[in-house]
Amino acid sequence: MFESLSDRLQSALGGLRGKGKLTEADINATAREIRLALLEADVSLAVVRSFIARIKERAKGAEVSAALNPAQTVVKIVNEELIGILGGETRRVRFAKNPPTVIMLAGLQGAGKTTLAGKLGNWLKQQGHTPLLVACDLQRPGAVSQLQIVGERAGVPVFAPHPGTSVGGEGVLGVTSGDPVSVAQAGVDEARSKHYDVVVIDTAGRLGIDAELMKQASDIRDATSPDEVLFVVDAMIGQDAVATAEAFQSGVGFTGVVLTKLDGDARGGAALSVREVTGQPI
Numbered sequence: 564m565f566e567s568l569s570d571r572l573q574s575a576l577g578g579l580r581g582k583g584k585l586t587e588a589d590i591n592a593t594a595r596e597i598r599l600a601l602l603e604a605d606v607s608l609a610v611v612r613s614f615i616a617r618i619k620e621r622a623k624g625a626e627v628s629a630a631l632n633p634a635q636t637v638v639k640i641v642n643e644e645l646i647g648i649l650g651g652e653t654r655r656v657r658f659a660k661n662p663p664t665v666i667m668l669a670g671l672q673g674a675g676k677t678t679l680a681g682k683l684g685n686w687l688k689q690q691g692h693t694p695l696l697v698a699c700d701l702q703r704p705g706a707v708s709q710l711q712i713v714g715e716r717a718g719v720p721v722f723a724p725h726p727g728t729s730v731g732g733e734g735v736l737g738v739t740s741g742d743p744v745s746v747a748q749a750g751v752d753e754a755r756s757k758h759y760d761v762v763v764i765d766t767a768g769r770l771g772i773d774a775e776l777m778k779q780a781s782d783i784r785d786a787t788s789p790d791e792v793l794f795v796v797d798a799m800i801g802q803d804a805v806a807t808a809e810a811f812q813s814g815v816g817f818t819g820v821v822l823t824k825l826d827g828d829a830r831g832g833a834a835l836s837v838r839e840v841t842g843q844p845i
Contacts, residue, residue: 565834571600576641579634590622590637597641605832607805610648610839617644648835654819654844659790662760663695665751667787669780669815670795671807672768675823677706679795680765681713687761688719695759697750698723699743699783700767710765720759722750743767747783764789772807777814784815792817794843796833798824804833805840812841820845 575596579589594615601611621640658664666683668676680696687694696714698721700706707727714721725746747764754762766783769776784792794817796804811817820837822845838845 568600568604568832571603572597572641575600576634576638579637582634585622585633585637587623590619593637594619594622601832601835604835607832607836607840610805610836613839614644614648614835645835648839650838650844657790657818658761662758663751663754664761664791665764665787665789666761666791666793667747667764667766667780667784667789668793668795668821669766669811669817670768671772671797672703672770674768674795674797676700676768676795677710677713677765679793679821679823680710680763681717681719683763684714684719685717687763688717692761693759694719694761694763695750695754695757696721697747697762697764698725698727699746699750699764701725701727701741701743701746702767704728706765706767722746722753724749743779744782744786747787751787762787772810772814777810780811780815791819793819793821794837795821795823796837798822798833800833805836808837808841812843817841817843819843 575593578596579585579593582589597618598611598615601614602608606614618637618640621644622637656664656666668680668683670676677700684694684696696710696719698707698710700710704727707723707725711721711723725741743766747766750764751762753759764783764787766780767776792815794808794811796807800807808820820841820843822834834845837843
């Protein structure tokens with residue numbers, strides 16, 4: 564995903580190599596190339612502006628003027644700022660002191676939440692955990708059966724007391740028909756009673772942001788008190804990533820971001836933008 568951005572940045576910094584001393588014109592020209600590279604990668608304009616401002620400020624300071632190799636120092640500054648924009652360190656999943664750990668997935672329809680639930684379940688199982696997937700997307704046709712198939716392939720049990728819209732009918736196990744909040748609560752209770760140590764809640768999405776989506780997601784959050792709320796975003800969403808992330812952060816709140824579809828033609832802008840704007844790790 565970052566290959567084309569990486570190539571452009573290397574090209575932008577290539578003009579500095581071999582220069583014993585950097586002029587302000589050199590720094591401005593390099594900053595302009597970096598700005599174009601970031602904008603072409605679909606990084607938010609506001610993020611690009613603040614990023615370039617930080618680089619120019621540091622590049623024109625004593626850090627570079629006193630360096631034996633100013634060009635390499637500028638490359639180091641750009642590298643450090645990119646690391647900073649992505650969070651600066653790897654953040655692990657937070658596990659509850661008293662199981663089960665509850666992980667809630669939130670995001671727009673088509674972002675890849677259901678597939679991620681299966682991948683997460685499989686990864687947790689490999690780490691020695693006993694995960695339970697909970698099917699709370701009762702609106703998208705086939706969502707519940709999709710999670711059941713994904714769970715079966717991953718070798719992870721799925722709690723699905725209600726069939727969702729694809730089948731219709733009443734739920735079982737005392738769950739109110741079509742109520743994802745009740746399903747989520749019942750899923751956590753099921754995990755507690757049967758000693759599953761992690762619950763992964765797959766929630767419904769929408770094609771766009773609306774009040775109903777936010778209300779349902781925040782109700783599930785309030786009902787289950789998740790240890791992690793992961794905002795799932797399609798890496799190919801580009802500039803829209805910022806507006807979507809800000810809406811979910813204010814409407815639901817999240818503790819981390821998951822980028823999906825990294826094998827597509829995404830240009831990396833969503834990753835840089837979402838992390839910088841929300842302050843939450845990827």
